[in-house]
Amino acid sequence: MCLAHLHAVSDAYQQALFAGEIAPLSRLIHSTAAVSKSSRISVYQNNQSGTLKQVLAAAYPVCREIVGARYFQQLSAYHIKQHPSSDRNVDNYGDSFAATLERLLHIRAELDEMPYLADMARLEWLLHKAYYAADRISFDFTGFAKLSPEQQTQVQFRLAEDIELMNSSYAVCQLWQAHQNEQIQNDNNLPDFSYCSANPQYLLIQRKQWRCDVEIIDKPLFQLLMAIRQGKPLLEFAQYQENSSMDITGLIHSGMVSYVEPYDYD
Amino acid sequence: MQTITSISGQAGVGLRTPHIPQILQQELAIPWLELLVDNWLAEGGLTRYYLSAIAERYPLTLHGVGLSLGGLEPLDLNYLAKIKAVMQQAGALWYSEHLCFSQLASHFSHDLLPLPYTEEVIQHVSERINRVQDFMGCQLLVENVSSYVTYQESDFSEGEFIAALVANTGCALLLDVNNFYVNQVNHSHDALSQIRLLPHTAVREIHLAGFADKGAYVIDAHNNPVASKVWELYETTLQLTGAVATLIEWDNDIPALEVLLDERAKAQCYLHQLNKDIDGQQQCA
Numbered sequence: 001m002c003l004a005h006l007h008a009v010s011d012a013y014q015q016a017l018f019a020g021e022i023a024p025l026s027r028l029i030h031s032t033a034a035v036s037k038s039s040r041i042s043v044y045q046n047n048q049s050g051t052l053k054q055v056l057a058a059a060y061p062v063c064r065e066i067v068g069a070r071y072f073q074q075l076s077a078y079h080i081k082q083h084p085s086s087d088r089n090v091d092n093y094g095d096s097f098a099a100t101l102e103r104l105l106h107i108r109a110e111l112d113e114m115p116y117l118a119d120m121a122r123l124e125w126l127l128h129k130a131y132y133a134a135d136r137i138s139f140d141f142t143g144f145a146k147l148s149p150e151q152q153t154q155v156q157f158r159l160a161e162d163i164e165l166m167n168s169s170y171a172v173c174q175l176w177q178a179h180q181n182e183q184i185q186n187d188n189n190l191p192d193f194s195y196c197s198a199n200p201q202y203l204l205i206q207r208k209q210w211r212c213d214v215e216i217i218d219k220p221l222f223q224l225l226m227a228i229r230q231g232k233p234l235l236e237f238a239q240y241q242e243n244s245s246m247d248i249t250g251l252i253h254s255g256m257v258s259y260v261e262p263y264d265y266d
Numbered sequence: 267m268q269t270i271t272s273i274s275g276q277a278g279v280g281l282r283t284p285h286i287p288q289i290l291q292q293e294l295a296i297p298w299l300e301l302l303v304d305n306w307l308a309e310g311g312l313t314r315y316y317l318s319a320i321a322e323r324y325p326l327t328l329h330g331v332g333l334s335l336g337g338l339e340p341l342d343l344n345y346l347a348k349i350k351a352v353m354q355q356a357g358a359l360w361y362s363e364h365l366c367f368s369q370l371a372s373h374f375s376h377d378l379l380p381l382p383y384t385e386e387v388i389q390h391v392s393e394r395i396n397r398v399q400d401f402m403g404c405q406l407l408v409e410n411v412s413s414y415v416t417y418q419e420s421d422f423s424e425g426e427f428i429a430a431l432v433a434n435t436g437c438a439l440l441l442d443v444n445n446f447y448v449n450q451v452n453h454s455h456d457a458l459s460q461i462r463l464l465p466h467t468a469v470r471e472i473h474l475a476g477f478a479d480k481g482a483y484v485i486d487a488h489n490n491p492v493a494s495k496v497w498e499l500y501e502t503t504l505q506l507t508g509a510v511a512t513l514i515e516w517d518n519d520i521p522a523l524e525v526l527l528d529e530r531a532k533a534q535c536y537l538h539q540l541n542k543d544i545d546g547q548q549q550c551a
Contacts, residue, residue: 001386001389001390002386003338003386003387003390005382005384005386005387005417005419006336006338006381006382006384006386006387006390007338009381009382009417010337010338010367010370010371013370013375013379014370014371014373017370017375018370018373025415028417028418028419029415029416029417029418030415030416030417030418030453032453032454034482034483035452035482035483037415039482039483040414040415040452040483041414041415043414043483043485044375044377044379044414044415047377048375048376048377051376051377052376084373084374085373085374085375085376086372086373086374087374088332088334088342088345088369088374089304089307089332089345090304090332090374090376091304091305093376131308131311131312132308132309132310132311132313133308133309133310133311134309134310135309135310135311135314136310161309161310162310162311207311210311210312210315
């Protein structure tokens, strides 16, 4: 089955929706006196961009509040043109929005006073990911206890799926938290977050009781969590644990290190 | 889990996020709910918790928008496997999808793009429906879509196209009355004539929704009450299909749940009238 016509229709929609070129689709459809071909095609163009704009607004509420709804629409429209959706599930759209903002920070004068905006978008996307992540799996203490001391040093620990890590030169954690507080926003008492700190923030994002939150953690704990994420063995944790506010045992008991990779020790 | 196995003759509502707490906290006389399955595929978190809680209280059906049933790209079996898992977890009565395509090579329109009605496309979509039914291990309900374009190459009417698919695959139908009405306005097709062409015994579910009137055309926006013309078409359609399960959809400018339930009650009224054969004794809409 060659499906030549369906291929032509599919190609024509790609042109209309992702390149703004409606001529190929116009050649394939009917028009009526009351409704032109371009009006008909524009319904699909508007649906596509409208849906993705809604999705971005839902995923990046703080960025939207910072720049204002109208300007956020402009940023969204720019991003959607550059990045058509490549995921079947529309809830997964928007992962590269921070990178778009990063590029725009250098060319849009409106963003001059918001150098932290891309980092805020990065944080919001990680919160979004954490919200939908798989539930935690209890650490298998019994199974771990059955391993020999040597085997215990070789196992690979895994972070819970809802845990995300990032660092930023800006106070995005405080800024995000301030935007969760309606009173502070209404009083317009937000402090200035536009300065770049000499000491970057290390952030831990996780889901607790269905809600996602962000907190600042110390650098050694950040490094320890990164080492676990990278699949490094237990023996390599020592260099970070010494000055960390939490060691591997504490992480296990807090549920953040959810299980041990099943190895075949036979 | 609910033990009701048939929702035939019952009017339900499409569950949307703002209404979830109310649905769970109150004892509401809603015979069944439909979930937009694409919103329930998360592996954990509140979504998963809600799914279990809702399934314990209400019979559920699943409605998909992301499969690209008529598309050119291979069927996404990973996506279908996730839907199958949700179906099992929720004890859902059935899974429905749209007769359209949405995947365009490596990108997605996230819209329901209409198919050309040709013999070749009938064979293509029939094969894909059969594959979905085999994979899911159950009958698929396919839904007619609203559209804003028709193709010069189409050889069949919408009703003929859908009837051929049912004949080829044994799939069931989700008949969206509003979509047929939207297409009537947008393409000057007679909606009832198209509905008459369908195999009515295959209709398992009916959808009703409101559209946005743009003057020369209408958009299937699901942002208004069901229009009076659509209620009229629904009443006539029920004469053909019998009292099948009917759903009210409202996806944009979502009103208070009470408004949605009032719409549901109207649909239920029509279904009761049909069952009791008391034509004309009660004004439903």
